[in-house]
Every structure is written in structure tokens, then in C-alpha cells.
Amino acid sequence: MEELAALATAGVTTVFGLVVSDLWEQTKARNWRLFRRRGSDTPADGDAGQDTGRDAERAVAELEAAGREVATARAAGDEATAAAIEERWRERLLRTLRDDPAAVTELQEIVAAFGTPGTVAYVDGGVNHGPVFQGSSVHGDINVYVPQPPAPRPRPDQVPALTAAFVNRTADLSELDRWFGPPAPSASGAPPPVGIGVLHGPPGVGKTATAWHWAAGTRERYPDGQLYVDFAALRGQSGGDVSEAVAMCLRGLGVLDTYMPASLQERAALFRTRTADRRLLVVLDDVGDPAQVRSLVPKGPGSAVLVTSTSALGELALDGARILAPDLRARLRAGEEE
Numbered sequence: 001m002e003e004l005a006a007l008a009t010a011g012v013t014t015v016f017g018l019v020v021s022d023l024w025e026q027t028k029a030r031n032w033r034l035f036r037r038r039g040s041d042t043p044a045d046g047d048a049g050q051d052t053g054r055d056a057e058r059a060v061a062e063l064e065a066a067g068r069e070v071a072t073a074r075a076a077g078d079e080a081t082a083a084a085i086e087e088r089w090r091e092r093l094l095r096t097l098r099d100d101p102a103a104v105t106e107l108q109e110i111v112a113a114f115g116t117p118g119t120v121a122y123v124d125g126g127v128n129h130g131p132v133f134q135g136s137s138v139h140g141d142i143n144v145y146v147p148q149p150p151a152p153r154p155r156p157d158q159v160p161a162l163t164a165a166f167v168n169r170t171a172d173l174s175e176l177d178r179w180f181g182p183p184a185p186s187a188s189g190a191p192p193p194v195g196i197g198v199l200h201g202p203p204g205v206g207k208t209a210t211a212w213h214w215a216a217g218t219r220e221r222y223p224d225g226q227l228y229v230d231f232a233a234l235r236g237q238s239g240g241d242v243s244e245a246v247a248m249c250l251r252g253l254g255v256l257d258t259y260m261p262a263s264l265q266e267r268a269a270l271f272r273t274r275t276a277d278r279r280l281l282v283v284l285d286d287v288g289d290p291a292q293v294r295s296l297v298p299k300g301p302g303s304a305v306l307v308t309s310t311s312a313l314g315e316l317a318l319d320g321a322r323i324l325a326p327d328l329r330a331r332l333r334a335g336e337e338e
Contacts, residue, residue, distance in 0.1 A: 004104070008094040011107045012086050014114050019067025022269040023114070156252035158228035159215040159283050166213045169206065172199075172326050176214045179322050180221070180304045191301030196293070196321035198307045205326050207308040211283055215306070222304070224278035227252050229296070232286040242292050246271050249282070249296060264295065272299040279303050290315040 018024050066085055073082040096103050180195045199207040215226055227249045234241035243264040250260065250267060253274045261267045275298035282296055287309045293316060297305055307313065312323050 004097045005090075005094060007104065007107055007111070008090045008097055009086075010111045011093055012089045014111050015063060016067040016070050016086070016089075018114055019064055020071045022272050024064075154225070154252070154254045155223075156225040156227050157219070158252055159212055159226045159281075160228065162209060162212045162216065164209070166209055169210050169213070169326070172210050172324065173214055173217075175324055176210075176306070180218070180306075193320070194297055194299070194301070195304040196297065196307070196316060196319060197304070198309060198313050198316060198321055198323045199326055200309045200312045200323060201325050202310060207326055208285055210326055211285065211306050211308050215281060215283055218281060222279055222281040224280050224300070225252075226281040226283065227296075228283045228285070230285045231288065231292060235288075242295050243267060245284075245292065246295055250274065268295045271296065275300045275303065281306065284308070286310075287313065289313075290319075293321075294319070 066089060070082045070085050073079070073085070093107070097107065176197060179197050199210055201207055219226070229245045229248055231241060231245065234244055246264065246267040247260055250271055251257070253271075255270065255274065261270055278298065278300040280298045280300060280303045282298060282303070282305045284293060284296060284305065284307045287293055287307050288311070290313050293305060293307055293313070297319075307316075307321075312325075313321070314323070317323065
């Protein structure tokens with residue numbers, strides 16, 4: 001029974017972690033079937049042994065409420081309340097595991113897919129899974145598999161190098177520095193926001209060159225790397241350009257195609273998760289629609305998105321974006337020199 005108790009603990013920890021993550025909307029449909037089993041609890045409405053849609057909705061609501069309550073308690077330093085909630089759900093889940101062998105396999109799959117590797121020990125089919133094993137006797141051969149330490153996460157540096165001479169953009173570069181410079185300290189201690197800037201104007205005014213040149217001088221400001229997407233190369237994919245752009249950025253962050261989500265919504269959620277603890281610069285070239293930008297805004301505090309476009313993309317101003325027209329500035333400077 002110790003193995004089941006460990007599995008129940010791992011299951012509660014895993015699912016409560018999912019509840020407060022971007023992946024919950026995609027995973028909750030899988031998890032409620034297990035957690036709505038009540039073990040020795042009395043089924044509601046006299047539907048003993050039957051699954052109902054109302055049971056499913058109730059289980060999802062209870063899971064979400066409990067997971068968020070645990071997260072809130074821990075954020076407030078109230079470990080006792082968080083531990084009490086987890087223990088209540090662990091006992092509830094343990095009753096289910098004891099009564100239903102199929103639930104054991106189901107929960108093992110959830111922990112394997114979404115749990116933290118190397119932190120849980122349980123036995124399945126005579127094989128011990130986990131970092132610790134204790135037994136009175138061992139019969140037969142022993143095979144020990146030691147996992148390799150995780151490779152350092154990649155630091156993408158994808159913005160192309162500027163190969164032509166770059167002159168007369170001092171004011172534009174200074175404006176970008178002002179937009180994305182170190183934020184003033186917040187009295188509330190809130191993390192710095194993610195900045196969005198748009199360079200817009202007709203072809204040939206130097207939008208791309210300005211973005212590349214500015215990015216080359218800000219590597220230290222964005223220590224976790226720089227991602228780059230040229231939407232001109234993705235044009236004409238019947239709406240798939242945004243999804244493929246997100247996939248390109250995920251690959252730059254180390255996600256293999258084997259684990260690449262299929263839908264744009266899932267890719268965007270994974271992108272937010274992968275960038276939550278990174279300070280990145282994302283340069284998006286030749287953007288034609290605000291939707292192409294919104295799916296690629298990183299979550300990490302202090303990150304930035306620099307966009308070039310032939311249109312002003314005014315809708316992004318509602319998201320806090322700042323708009324700069326390099327061609328207009330050039331004409332104004334030329335007028336001052338005359």
C-alpha cells in the first residue's frame with residue numbers, strides 16, 4: 001500500500017500543478033474521469049456506479065477550486081492550509097486507487113506525462129519506478145538505469161546579422177532604447193511588463209535594418225536569447241503561418257517535433273509556459289496582422305517583442321504596444337537640415 005500512497009501523493013501534486021498552469025484547459029478533460037471517482041464516498045443523486053455529466057463538471061470545479069486554493073495558500077506562506085487540502089485529496093484519491101485497479105494505470109499515465117521526473121517511486125508489474133527502492137530480498141538480475149543530467153536549455157540567437165552599412169537612425173534607436181530600457185522600480189514589487197513595439201512604414205525605409213541593428217546591441221539585456229520570425233517567408237499558408245511561426249520559436253527553445261502540439265492554441269500555451277521564466281527578445285518581421293503578434297508574446301517579465309510591418313497595426317495599441325514610423329522621422333530630420 002505504500003506504493004499506492006506514493007502514487008496518490010504524486011497524482012495530487014501533479015494535477016494541482018496543472019490547475020494553475022497554461023496546460024489545464026487542454027488537460028482537464030483527461031483528468032476529471034479519474035478524480036470524479038469517489039472511492040467509498042456515497043455517489044450523488046443516487047447514481048451509484050454511474051458516470052454522469054454532472055459528476056464530471058462537479059469534479060472539474062472541485063479540482064480547480066482546490067488547486068487554486070493550494071496555490072493561494074502557498075503564495076501567502078500558509079503551508080499548513082496547503083498541506084491540509086492536499087492531504088484531503090490524497091486520501092480521497094487513495095481510496096479510489098484501492099478500489100479500482102484501472103485507476104492505478106490511469107494515474108500512472110498522468111504522472112508520467114505531466115509530473116516532475118525522478119521525484120516519485122511506485123511499483124508497476126514488478127518494476128520499481130523512482131529514485132528510491134527498499135525491499136527485504138531481491139531475486140534475479142538487477143538493472144540500474146541512471147538518467148543523464150538535463151542538458152542546459154538552449155539560448156537562441158536567431159536575429160540575422162546586419163551586413164550593410166547602417167546610418168542616420170540614431171533617433172530611432174534611442175526611441176527603442178527608451179521603450180525597452182530598464183523599467184523604473186515598482187513600489188508594489190510587481191515584475192516588469194512585457195514590452196511590444198511596432199516599426200511601420202512602406203517598403204525600403206529601413207524598418208528591418210533598424211530592428212536587426214537594435215537587436216544586435218541588446219544581447220546582454222535579454223540574457224535568455226533572441227527569437228526571430230520572418231512572416232514574408234510564411235505567407236500563403238492559409239492561416240497556418242501563425243501556427244508554424246509559434247512552432248519555429250518552440251524549436252528554438254528546445255521543443256522537439258515529437259512533442260510539438262498540433263493546434264495553434266496548444267502551441268501558444270506551451271510557448272507561454274516555456275518563456276515564463278526567461279527574459280527574451282522576439283523580433284517579428286513583415287507582420288501583416290495583429291493576431292500574428294499576440295500568439296508570440298512571451299510571458300517572461302522584462303521580455304520584449306519588436307515588430308516590423310507596412311501597416312501601423314493599431315489594434316496592438318490596445319495591448320500596450322508603441323508605434324514608431326521610421327520614414328516619418330527621416331523626413332522630419334531632412335526638413336530640419338534644410
